[in-house]
Amino acid sequence: MFLSYPILSALLGMLVAQIIKVPIHFITSGKFDWRMAFSTGGMPSSHTSMVIALTTAIGLTSGFGSNAFAISIVFSSIVIYDATGVRRQAGFHAEVLNRLLADFNRLMETMKDPETTNAESRQKLKELLGHKPAEVFFGIITGILTAVLAFIFYPF
Incomplete structure (x- = not known):
């Protein structure tokens, strides 16, 4: 086969976890967002799923x-x-920095300084990076x- 069973398991582990994030996000938030399939963070942890699928596959094929x-x-x-x-x-740090940036921008707007009112408007930092223990x-x-x-289904 082109892909070894451990590599296939790892890739499937990540893919399954990423796809599952979409319906779980819909159930918990009521919002359907396909971008969840391509995001970091959220339920379940795709990084964890990937490495555990690899580890399980190695255990099953090479012995525990x-x-x-x-x-x-x-x-x-x-x-x-x-x-x-x-x-x-x-x-957590990104969340705090985003709040500081928003507060700073509001301060500049209230000061009505033409030089800094339209100062660079940065894109928010990504806040959903890590995982809660339940997600892991x-x-x-x-x-x-x-x-x-x-x-079970891999043709050895």
């Missing part, structure tokens, strides 16, 4: 006691930590289920 599985577990742990820690904090948990579930289903 193999060195390849151990490497994949460490790699997955780093990605999950980053999704819930660093990237989530970056999202369901990313793990999505990754495992995707890898197991791909294992």
Whole structure:
């Protein structure tokens, strides 16, 4: 086959998680937004789903006691930590910076300074970067289920 089973599982894990974000966003917000399929953050974590699908696939093919599985577990742990820690904090920082920028722009408008009233209007920073623990948990579930289903249907 062109794609190995672990690579296929990882790609499917990410794809399934990204597609699932659209109906979940619709159910929780009442708004249908296809852009959710291409966004970072949200439920479930596609980064987590991807690395867990890869790790599960490696465990199923190489054995859960193999060195390849151990490497994949460490790699997955780093990605999950980053999704819930660093990237989530970056999202919080973006939220604060966006509020500061909006306040600054309002201040400039009230001062009626012609030189700065139309100063650069920056695009808002992306705030939805990281994941809540529940989003990561369901990313793990999505990754495992995707890898197991791909294992059942993959023609070895």
